[in-house]
Amino acid sequence: MKAHILQLNPILIPAINEQLAALYTVHKFYELADQKAWLTEHGASVAAVITGGHTGISQALLEQLPALKVVAVNGVGTDAVDLAYCRGRGLPVTATLGALTEDVADLAIGLLIAACRNLCAGDRFVRDGQWELNPQPSATALARRFSGMRVGIVGMGRVGRAVAVRAAAFGCPISYTDLRPMEDIAHRFVPHLIDLARDCDALVLCAAADSAEGIVNAAVLEALGPRGFLVNVARGRLVNEADLTAALVAGRIAGAGLDVFVDEPRVPLALRESDAVTLQAHRASATWETRTAMGEMVLAGIAQALAGQRPTMSLTT
């Protein structure tokens, strides 16, 4: 008999879905009309959960899955999973470590260039026929150069390091903050976020959000200043979104490139209306290449756990 898998988020790669369906009985939780009734009837038969980094899984749901052998996170962020609880239960929680690093770093640089060069406003200007109506060169504002910008990276993990490699190739002096300096990194370490913000032109958030809620607040944005840009490819809740919105509207920072938000998919209207902001729908890892690699890691983690082995990518066992 095939093992039962509870899937909390869709997987977008057909080949991965085919493999899952061939090996397991997959229940798509997000499609169930009555999730509560389904859990009462079938919760005890679920052997594995697949979830997204942003979605995670609540402790209440975990408690309704007594036969669970693995939580496979199709992502790297595990801030929405209670790892201590899973550790206590001896439950492996796997993540797709390393699979999405390059894509997320690519998007961080893309968002930064888009924000400081006004790419989206420029695109709209041409697309809406405004160029023909306003052919004078002064009709679009001059932008800000990216090459050589002082880039401050918040969180020097895999993604932060990959952003540093890319920014360095653009001649950007790099500094960073993290819980502690990294011995293998030559870039300047700045212990306090507010000092990093003051010393850089662009702050790029690459940190885990586990205990860093709202670290980018009004004071940090004030320190970043009216010529400063903020990029977030990590988690929305690293930023106090009300403070960010107020700072953008008042011109206290120059612009932002955001892939993640506090209450996805809801994005504050003021952000959506601002030409100083480039927005993405939490899709930094959403390429065929990365999502395929992530799906394969999810499959591998589940296969290992159900075979009674410790999954290679387990963070809790």
Ligand code: 8YV
């Ligand atoms: C994933 C994410 O793409 O890795 C993470 O933590 O938030 C995203 O980049 C998402 O989990 C896909 O399900």
